[in-house]
Every structure is written in C-alpha cells, then in structure tokens.
Amino acid sequence: xxxxxxxxxxxxxxxxxxxxxxxxxxxxxxxxxxxxxxxxxxxxxxxxxxxxxxxxxxxxxxxxxxxxxxxxxxxxxxxxxxxxxxxxxxxxxxxxxxxxxxxxxxxxxxxxxxxxxxxxxxxxxxxxxxxxxxxxxxxxxxxxxxxxxxxxxxxxxxxxxxxxxxxxxxxxxxxxxxxxxxxxxxxxxxxxxxxxxxxxxxxxxxxxxxxxxxxxxxxxxxxxxxxxxxxxxxxxxxxxxxxxxxxxxxxxxxxxxxxxxxxxxxxxxxxxxxxxxxxxxxxxxxxxxxxxxxxxxxxxxxxxxxxxxxxxxxxxxxxxxxxxxxxxxxxxxxxxxx
Numbered sequence: 300x301x302x303x304x305x306x307x308x309x310x311x312x313x314x315x316x317x318x319x320x321x322x323x324x325x326x327x328x329x330x331x332x333x334x335x336x337x338x339x340x341x342x343x344x345x346x347x348x349x350x351x352x353x354x355x356x357x358x359x360x361x362x363x364x365x366x367x368x369x370x371x372x373x374x375x376x377x378x379x380x381x382x383x384x385x386x387x388x389x390x391x392x393x394x395x396x397x398x399x400x401x402x403x404x405x406x407x408x409x410x411x412x413x414x415x416x417x418x419x420x421x422x423x424x425x426x427x428x429x430x431x432x433x434x435x436x437x438x439x440x441x442x443x444x445x446x447x448x449x450x451x452x453x454x455x456x457x458x459x460x461x462x463x464x465x466x467x468x469x470x471x472x473x474x475x476x477x478x479x480x481x482x483x484x485x486x487x488x489x490x491x492x493x494x495x496x497x498x499x500x501x502x503x504x505x506x507x508x509x510x511x512x513x514x515x516x517x518x519x520x521x522x523x524x525x526x527x528x529x530x531x532x533x534x535x536x537x538x539x540x541x542x543x544x545x546x547x548x549x550x551x552x553x554x555x556x557x558x559x560x561x562x563x564x565x566x567x568x569x570x571x572x573x574x575x576x577x578x579x580x581x582x583x584x585x586x587x588x589x590x591x592x593x594x595x596x597x598x599x600x601x602x603x604x605x606x607x608x609x610x611x612x613x614x615x616x617x618x619x620x621x622x623x624x625x626x627x628x629x630x631x632x633x634x635x636x637x
Contacts, residue, residue, distance in 0.1 A: 320403065321363045322410045325356040334359055336368040337390040340428050340622075344560060345373075352379025353559065359388075360411035362403055369395065370407045374415055374423060377530050377559070383415060384526075386425040389446055393438075397445060404449035412453075422629040425450060428463065429623045447627070455627040459504035459603050462610055463622040466587055466598040470617035473584045479550060481585050484538035487524060493540065493552050494520035497568035502606040508628070527565065533557035537589050541582045550578050553586035555598075562590045564600040567609075579612045587616055 325334060328349045335342055348354040353376055362370035370391045374383035389408070391400045416422050427446070433439045447457070484490045498506050498516040509519035537555040542548055551569035558565070564586050569578050590598050600618060602609040 319364055320369070320406070322360060322407055323363070324411070324414070325359045325361065327356050330356070333368065334361060334371055334373075337371050337392065339388060339390055341387065348375065351559075353377065358383055358415050360407060360415075362407040368392065369399075369403050372407055372411050382417075383423050385423050387427070389425065389427070389449075391442070391445065393442060397441075400442075400445040401448060401452070404446065405452055408449055408453055419632055421631040422455075424458070425455060425627040427625050429625060431620055431623050433623065447625075450627045453629075455629050458508060458626040458628045459605075461601045461603050461624040461626070462613075462620045463624055464600045464602070464613050464618040465621050466591070466600075466616070466618045468591070468594075468596065472587050472591060473580065473616060475584070476581055477544075479541045479578065479581050479585075480544045480547075481539045481541055483536050484540055484552065484554075487529075489540070490528070490538065490552065490554075491517070491520045491524055493549055493570065494523065494566075494568065496570055497551075500571060502603065502609070504603050504605075504626075512631075523566070528554060528556070531556040531558065531565070533562075537586075539582075539585055539589070541578065541585070551582045553582045555586040555590045561597065561599040562593075562595040564590075564598065579608065580615055583612050583616050 325331070328346075331345060331349065334345070345354065349356070354373060358374040360372045361368055371388060372386070372390075373388035374385065375387050376382060376384045389404075391404050395403065412422060427443070429443060430436065430439060433443055495517045498510065498519045501507060501510075506519060506523075509522060510516065514522065533556045538552070539555075540552045541550045543550060549570060550573045552567070553564065554566040556563055556565045564583065567579070567583055567586065569582065587598060598618075600613060601624065602613065604610075604623070
C-alpha cells in the first residue's frame with residue numbers, strides 16, 4: 300500500500316510542505332537500512348524483532364519525499380503471530396519546520412494506523428523513551444512536543460510519564476533484614492490472588508486505567524498476568540512471595556524476570572494491610588539479589604513519575620534513573636460517547 304499526499308487527510312494550508320510525499324510500509328526486511336536513516340534508542344532491536352516476528356515490514360511505515368526520509372512509524376508485539384500491542388517508533392526528520400512536523404506526522408500516523416490497526420478496534424498504546432532531562436534541552440523538547448502534538452491531534456491523551464531505572468553490577472544490594480521470609484510463587488492463581496488486592500488503591504497509572512475501564516481488581520490482575528507474565532520464559536522459581544516468618548502471612552511479592560531484551564523487576568507489590576512498614580525495600584532487594592546472582596549485565600525497572608514511594612525504594616536499593624518514558628493512549632471506539 301502506498302499513499303501520496305493527495306490521498307491522505309491533511310490541512311490544506313500545509314499540503315505544500317512535501318507535495319511529493321509518499322507514505323508506505325517497508326517492502327521487506329531488506330529495507331531496514333532505509334528505516335534506520337532516522338534514529339532512536341531502540342534501533343538496535345529492530346533486526347532481531349523482524350527475524351522473530353515481533354515486528355512485520357507491514358507494521359513499519361515511512362514518509363518519503365523522493366529519497367529523503369521525513370518520518371517513520373512502527374508497531375511491536377511480544378510474539379510472532381500476535382496482533383500489534385504497542386506503537387513504539389514514531390520519528391520525524393529533525394530539520395523539518397514545526398508546521399511540517401505537524402502536517403507530515405499526522406498524515407503518516409493516520410495513514411499507517413488505518414492499515415495496521417483493524418477497523419473498529421482500540422489503537423495500541425504509544426510509548427516513547429526519552430532523556431531524563433528532556434524538558435531542559437530545548438532541541439529535544441521541541442522535537443518531542445511536536446510528536447506529542449501530533450498524537451493529541453489524532454485523539455490520543457497522555458496517560459503517564461515514567462522513570463526508567465537500572466541496577467548495575469557492582470552496586471551493593473542491601474542485606475536481608477530478617478523481617479520477611481520468601482518462597483517461590485506456586486502457580487498463576489497464587490500470584491493473581493496476591494495481585495488482586497494490590498490493584499485496589501494502586502498508584503500505577505496503567506492499573507488505574509484498567510480499573511477505570513470497568514475491570515474488577517481481579518480481572519485487571521488476570522489481564523496483567525496473561526498479557527505479560529505468561530510470556531516470560533525465564534525461570535518461574537525467580538518469582539517470590541514475601542511472608543511473615545511467625546505466621547506465614549503473605550506481605551507482598553516480586554516478579555524478577557527476563558523479557559525479550561533485558562532482565563527486569565517486572566512487578567512488585569505490598570498488600571494493603573502491610574503498607575507503611577518499609578517492606579517494599581526488603582522485597583525489592585530480594586528480587587534484585589535473585590537476578591544479580593545470575594551475573595546479569597544490568598537489571599531494568601520502571602515506575603510512574605508520580606509513584607514517589609516506589610521511586611524512593613528503587614533509589615535506596617541502588618537503582619539509578621537513566622531515562623524517562625511517556626505513554627499516550629486512545630480511547631476505545633465509542634468510549635467517549637458512552
């Protein structure tokens with residue numbers, strides 16, 4: 300599928316920005332070099348994503364003016380054969396004027412989305428990794444805010460800004476305090492039963508959004524497990540339940556894992572009845588120790604910018620913020636009218 304500027308929706312005042320604009324998907328993996336003419340921090344993952352089916356050439360679109368790459372966009376999924384789960388590449392040529400970014404960006408986004416996302420279904424969430432100081436660097440801020448403006452013109456709204464965190468080898472991990480004992484998660488039900496009360500009153504924006512959509516806490520926990528945890532191939536023995544030594548009463552849990560790219564603290568929670576006692580530090584340290592013992596090159600994690608207690612716990616455990624991330628979402632079709 301190829302779209303010229305005359306066949307895409309655009310503001311008539313800005314159609315002259317690139318009169319010969321062609322918007323199309325990649326013809327195949329052999330065009331990856333074309334896609335890589337613009338840059339982003341995840342570029343190094345693209346070749347393997349294509350080889351494993353986590354990306355398809357038909358999900359990777361470019362906006363071209365002759366041989367000049369003006370924009371690119373791409374979707375991702377977690378396994379071959381699945382529907383696109385996230386929109387995680389969206390870049391515009393930095394030399395474009397602000398009006399050109401707005402025009403070309405919207406035409407690229409809408410044309411590609413119409414082809415990739417099945418009609419009548421909710422658009423996958425947009426996620427973008429950014430420098431931690433992105434607001435303080437004028438050039439970076441300008442480029443990113445142009446992208447965000449395009450997303451908002453298409454109907455998206457910001458969901459959350461997040462801290463991206465990293466533990467590095469050689470960083471001391473706090474010693475166990477002896478306040479908690481740990482055992483492996485037994486099975487799906489064992490973990491989902493603990494996740495359910497954690498969902499109630501969560502500070503996590505994605506969890507809040509799931510609950511606001513009408514899901515019960517149990518349903519939100521099941522969705523999180525089935526969409527993410529179920530696909531991890533790293534040892535389930537790493538997943539730990541924290542409990543009180545005297546009674547065996549569960550206090551919380553941690554899910555150390557390896558996703559398709561990194562070792563990660565995928566999820567951590569303290570049950571509502573046990574909050575306020577600093578147990579989050581003990582649980583995070585245990586999850587970190589489990590991964591550190593496997594001689595990993597790094598451990599990645601993320602938490603919402605507004606989740607101050609969780610961010611502070613990561614800091615006390617030796618994690619450093621190396622980037623930020625932002626997520627935008629589109630409402631499900633018909634949701635705004637309900």
